Amino acid sequence: MKVSGNGQGKILTSDELRRLFTDALNSPRDRALFAICLFTGCRVSEALALQTTDIKSGTLTFRKSTTKGKLKTRVVDIQPALAAILAEYQLLKPGALFPSGVRGKEHLTRFMADKILKDACKRIGVEGVSTHSFRRTALTQMHNAGIPLRHIQEISGHNDLGTLQRYLEVSPEQKRKAVSMIGWGG
Secondary structure, three states, rough: OEEOOEEEOOOOOOOHHHHHHHHHHHEEEEEEEHHHHHHHOOOHHHHOOOOOHHEEEEEEEOOOOHHHHHHHOOEOOOHHHHEEEEEEEEOOOOOOOEEEEOOOOOOHHHHHHHHHHHHHHHHOOOOOOOHHHHHHHHHHHHOOOOOOOHHHHHHHHHOOOOHHHHHOOOHHHHHHHHHOOOOOOH
């Protein structure tokens, strides 16, 4: 858990996610930003760099130039819950999906996204959350659902499985279940 800027962002529970999206994130823009981070497993910087033209035909395109390492473009399907949140947001002007400033030419900064999230978490009493919590939560949820690591790697954009595995939380129950599988069947 993240404490005073140190450590990894907390993996959010289903209840914490529900409360964040229904009770704490006050604007359609803020819900859209963090829903993209959750439902695509992207980094907040990748979500902030999105253009309105990156949403088309039921997909989100994270352009190579805006991804960490700038190695390849990723295209992620927009699932129904994310589609509903994006429909509520309805940014009509072409350009940055999350504009800021008077002209709206620039995109919202990571600093502002972090402040929005910290204020939202404070309103509902959840600690240890960072903008990276949505990425860690998404990747862990996919892993817990039995999605092969190679598939998760394609969605997350990780270059190697070792880096991806650092994101995945293993619960005490999962460890107990794994150990219970050991034996000679007698």
